[in-house]
Amino acid sequence: MAIVQLTISALPAHVRTARLMATAVARRAGINESTLDEVRLAVGEACSRAVEAHRAHCPEQPIQLELIDSAGPGGPSGPVAPDRINGNRSGRFEVVVSDRAPAKEPDEGSPLNGFDSDAHAYIGEHTPPGGVTGLSPDVGLAVILGLADEVSIEPNEVGTVVRMSWPLHKGGVEPTGAHGIG
C-alpha cells in the first residue's frame, strides 16, 4: 500500500491543486484514463464541499486528503490507512477527504438517501449567502455518488469523512503515458 497525504487551507484555489494531485496519483496507481475523469471530478466535488463548509464554519482549519493505492508498495514506517470499504481494500484506489466543519444530518430525500435526478427541483433552490451556486450543496455529494465505485460519507464528532474508491486494473501502473505529479 502507498499513501499520499495532502493538507490544504480552505481556499477555492486549492481545490484545483487537490484535483491535480489526485489525478496524478490515480494515474500512477493504474487507474485507466476514462476513470481518471471520474476521479478528478469526484475529488473536486468532495474538496469543494469541504472548502465551502470550512469557509462557513472554520476557515482557519485545514482540510486533509489521503490518496491510497492499495496495490502499491508500502513504506516501512508509513501511515496506516483506515481498515474499511466493504472489508476488502486490496486492488483499489481510495481517496479520503476529511473536513472539520460541523456535520449536518442528512435530510430526508437528500442524495445521501438516494438521489432523485429530477433536476427541476433544483431550480427553486436559493443561493446561499456569499455562495455562487444555485443548486443544493447536496448536489455535489450526489455527483460523487454517481461517479465513485464505492462511497461512504460519514459525519463524526469533528466533521465529515468522505471516502471514495475505484478498482485498480491488474498489473498496476500503465505501461505508457507520463506519470508523476510535477
Next chain:
Amino acid sequence: MDLKLDHYTEDDTEIVVVEGEIDVYTAPRLRELLIDLVNKGNFHLVVNMEKVEFLDSTGLGVLVGGLKRVRAHDGTLDLVCTQERILKIFRITGLTKVFGIYESVREAIDKRKSK
C-alpha cells in the same frame, strides 16, 4: 488552466464563450458575467462550452442561476457542448432535462427561433 471568458452578439443572441476550468474558484467570474449580461438586457444567452476542460457542480449551479435569471424575463439559456466528459455531469444530475444542449451555436439559435 484558468478560466477564459468572452462574449459576442449573434442574431439577437448573446454568445458566451467559456474556455478552461469551471470550479469553485473560477465559477464566480462566470456568474458575474451572466448577471452583467442579463442586467444589460440580454435575455437570450447561449453558453458555448466546447473549450471547457472541467466542470463541477459549482459550475452547474452558476448555469442554473443564469437560467433562473433569464427565465424571469421570459428568456433562454442554452448550451453548446459535445464533449462526453462534460455532458456526463449534466446526465448524472439530471440537468439534461433543464438545459437545451446543442452541437453548435447556430443550431442553438435556430432551435430557439423555431419555437
